[in-house]
Amino acid sequence: MSTCKIHHVKFYNLAPRSITCLSYEKTTKKLALSRNDNSIELWNVSHTPFLEQVIPGDPRDSIEALLWIGPYRLLSTGLRGFIIEYDLISLKPKYSQSITGGAAWCLDVNPLHTRIAVGTEDGYVNTFTITQDNLVYEKIFDKQKGRILCLKWDNTGDMIFTGSNDTVRVWNANSGHAIHKMTTGRKQNKKETIVWCLGVTSDNHVISGDSRGVLLVWDPSVGTLIESHESHTADILSLAVSEDSNIIYSAGIDPVIRSFSKVLLKSSGRYQWVKGIERRLHTHDVRALVETNGKLFSAGVDGYLAQSSYPPKSLVKYPPLLANPCVTICPKSRCILLRYSNYLELWRLGTANSINSSMRNGHAKEKNGTIYPLEEEPIKLLELKTKKNEAIIAYAITKDSKMIIYSTENYVRVFNFDIVEGNAMLTKSEINFGIERIQMMLFSPNNKLFVTVNNENGFNQINIFKVEHKRFELKCSFNSAKQKLKNIGVICFSQDNEYLICGDREGRVVAYLVEECDAEEPKCWPLPSYRCPATAVAVQQETNNLVIVYADHKIVEYNLFRRQYTEFSNNLQTRVPSHWLTRTFPIINIIFNPNDQNAIILHDDTTVYVIQKDRFTDEGIKLAKTESHEEDSNSMSSSQGQYDFQVIKKYKHLVHLEWLKNGELVAVEVNPISLTEKLPAALKQSSFGCS
Numbered sequence: 102m103s104t105c106k107i108h109h110v111k112f113y114n115l116a117p118r119s120i121t122c123l124s125y126e127k128t129t130k131k132l133a134l135s136r137n138d139n140s141i142e143l144w145n146v147s148h149t150p151f152l153e154q155v156i157p158g159d160p161r162d163s164i165e166a167l168l169w170i171g172p173y174r175l176l177s178t179g180l181r182g183f184i185i186e187y188d189l190i191s192l193k194p195k196y197s198q199s200i201t202g203g204a205a206w207c208l209d210v211n212p213l214h215t216r217i218a219v220g221t222e223d224g225y226v227n228t229f230t231i232t233q234d235n236l237v238y239e240k241i242f243d244k245q246k247g248r249i250l251c252l253k254w255d256n257t258g259d260m261i262f263t264g265s266n267d268t269v270r271v272w273n274a275n276s277g278h279a280i281h282k283m284t285t286g287r288k289q290n291k292k293e294t295i296v297w298c299l300g301v302t303s304d305n306h307v308i309s310g311d312s313r314g315v316l317l318v319w320d321p322s323v324g325t326l327i328e329s330h331e332s333h334t335a336d337i338l339s340l341a342v343s344e345d346s347n348i349i350y351s352a353g354i355d356p357v358i359r360s361f362s363k364v365l366l367k368s369s370g371r372y373q374w375v376k377g378i379e380r381r382l383h384t385h386d387v388r389a390l391v392e393t394n395g396k397l398f399s400a401g402v403d404g405y406l407a408q409s410s411y412p413p414k415s416l417v418k419y420p421p422l423l424a425n426p427c428v429t430i431c432p433k434s435r436c437i438l439l440r441y442s443n444y445l446e447l448w449r450l451g452t453a454n455s456i457n458s459s460m461r462n463g464h465a466k467e468k469n470g471t472i473y474p475l476e477e478e479p480i481k482l483l484e485l486k487t488k489k490n491e492a493i494i495a496y497a498i499t500k501d502s503k504m505i506i507y508s509t510e511n512y513v514r515v516f517n518f519d520i521v522e523g524n525a526m527l528t529k530s531e532i533n534f535g536i537e538r539i540q541m542m543l544f545s546p547n548n549k550l551f552v553t554v555n556n557e558n559g560f561n562q563i564n565i566f567k568v569e570h571k572r573f574e575l576k577c578s579f580n581s582a583k584q585k586l587k588n589i590g591v592i593c594f595s596q597d598n599e600y601l602i603c604g605d606r607e608g609r610v611v612a613y614l615v616e617e618c619d620a621e622e623p624k625c626w627p628l629p630s631y632r633c634p635a636t637a638v639a640v641q642q643e644t645n646n647l648v649i650v651y652a653d654h655k656i657v658e659y660n661l662f663r664r665q666y667t668e669f670s671n672n673l674q675t676r677v678p679s680h681w682l683t684r685t686f687p688i689i690n691i692i693f694n695p696n697d698q699n700a701i702i703l704h705d706d707t708t709v710y711v712i713q714k715d716r717f718t719d720e721g722i723k724l725a726k727t728e729s730h731e732e733d734s735n736s737m738s739s740s741q742g743q744y745d746f747q748v749i750k751k752y753k754h755l756v757h758l759e760w761l762k763n764g765e766l767v768a769v770e771v772n773p774i775s776l777t778e779k780l781p782a783a784l785k786q787s788s789f790g791c792s
Contacts, residue, residue, distance in 0.1 A: 120400035123389040124167040151687035157492040180204040220249030242277035264296030281324030303346035310337025341390035352387035428757035447483040508539040579622035596642035639691035
């Protein structure tokens with residue numbers, strides 16, 4: 102890769118959003134998590150975990166528990182006293198079911214997935230029957246004193262366990278009467294012990310974690326305590342039992358994740374839980390734990406989703422960033438648009454003084470990592486907020502930044518923007534697309550086409566508009582059912598504005614010839630489908646080669662004109678090194694070097710990868726790793742050796758990388774320190790040797 106200047110954008114100042122709960126679905130290998138802005142994120146963890154979909158949050162709502170009741174059905178409940186089921190295609194609530202007993206804190210499903218139970222603030226357990234389309238209210242259990250904060254079904258489906266103040270109760274799931282009341286004891290006589298979380302083992306023992314930091318093991322058949330472990334210095338907020346029921350994980354306000362292993366004692370011939378490893382994976386309270394296939398997912402106040410295992414010892418932390426796209430570069434106006442949860446920021450990038458001190462002293466060659474002083478600082482031109490703080494679900498901006506469009510759940514807004522005599526001028530346009538909400542939108546590179554995508558009724562509605570003089574004329578509207586595209590997740594235009602590429606969440610990719618469409622469905626053809634979805638797609642300008650990177654890091658290059666994989670792509674499949682396929686972060690963006698058509702540039706959260714196709718040999722891929730600890734380095738260049746796969750690891754949370762013009766790159770990064778600084782104070786603990 103040739104030397105270039107890089108604009109390091111570090112003013113993308115995202116606020117951390119804490120994670121409140123997790124729920125895992127085994128069949129589809131989807132992990133649902135809710136954040137404190139009431140949004141729900143759906144992560145695909147079947148290969149490299151990546152954020153697949155986001156259900157926008159309602160500021161009036163509250164999500165205290167999430168639950169999968171089948172491969173494609175997701176429920177939530179919260180302080181408003183409703184159970185909500187979501188449409189996972191349109192990404193909005195499908196219906197809501199009221200609960201008796203006020204605010205709800207917890208819910209769980211029986212082993213047969215035929216009934217659910219909900220625990221409420223007023224001390225009631227509600228049960229519902231699961232039907233094909235909704236939930237049917239079944240019964241309400243006897244009222245107990247105090248709120249029910251956690252709830253679990255047993256392995257037979259005949260009993261329900263609940264946790265509240267000082268008490269773990271065992272209920273008959275059919276009659277609604279309490280069978281046993283098991284008391285936890287108190288640390289202080291006048292201070293109640295709060296049971297925050299429950300777990301159930303394969304032998305139907307109940308595990309509870311409480312506000313004393315004590316882990317208790319109960320036998321619900323006789324209502325007695327089996328074991329007690331003082332495992333934490335503060336409240337235990339979350340528990341997870343491994344799939345084989347041989348390990349219990351616990352964490353909470355004391356963010357250390359501790360494990361207990363089931364060990365057979367030779368002396369007595371009985372099993373006992375023995376404290377095992379402990380790891381500090383988070384800086385603040387851990388609110389949720391889920392274990393599957395030997396991997397532990399943990400999350401909490403710091404907003405990071407952590408995936409860990411031991412043994413082998415591993416840890417990957419996925420930051421609390423917004424779903425792509427969240428950054429757009431406007432090359433013609435040297436502007437950058439940043440998306441936040443409920444507003445947009447438009448900045449004009451600064452200009453660098455290319456004459457550095459070494460050149461003034463007579464040296465003609467610049468060093469890699471040269472920092473250029475700015476002649477003009479970046480300027481924030483615009484901050485565009487939504488009404489009533491509604492979440493932005495999609496946005497688009499023209500390459501000259503003169504038109505901005507965004508959509509929330511309830512409306513679409515179009516604005517014209519310009520700078521007149523040094524003053525920013527924003528005017529609202531009355532353009533009506535005939536659509537209340539748009540899930541995905543994109544301008545073509547020449548700003549003459551505008552595409553919208555909505556996922557409805559199992560397939561996608563795609564509208565293509567012709568843009569002239571700030572007016573939109575519907576060019577064609579069609580459904581993706583013929584191509585079997587379901588739930589489109591990635592879209593892009595070719596640089597010649599002729600092709601629209603759409604990829605869905607089931608590994609299908611379709612190329613549409615949009616330049617020729619006129620009031621009818623455009624010509625199209627599908628690419629060979631793959632077993633996992635694409636996380637990034639892009640089309641090279643000079644060659645019209647489409648490059649796709651999938652969730653398992655498979656890379657393919659497809660020529661749109663010849664409608665076939667390139668020779669490089671075919672050779673690449675058998676020569677990719679195994680450690681490339683085991684990378685822990687998904688590829689989120691693809692760009693191409695305008696000065697070298699043989700260079701493909703990929704990046705994930707921490708690393709930039711440069712593939713040199715012309716250096717590809719029959720011996721396989723050679724990797725060169727460039728470590729850079731100069732955070733303010735303003736240039737990037739290739740190593741001197743003949744490597745065809747260069748790894749440049751110098752970032753923390755790299756959100757976007759794109760060419761501006763004249764050999765300039767823009768790298769947008771979120772500073773992890775700025776995320777931590779906005780968090781509340783964590784639990785203070787004394788270190789070894791300190792008072």
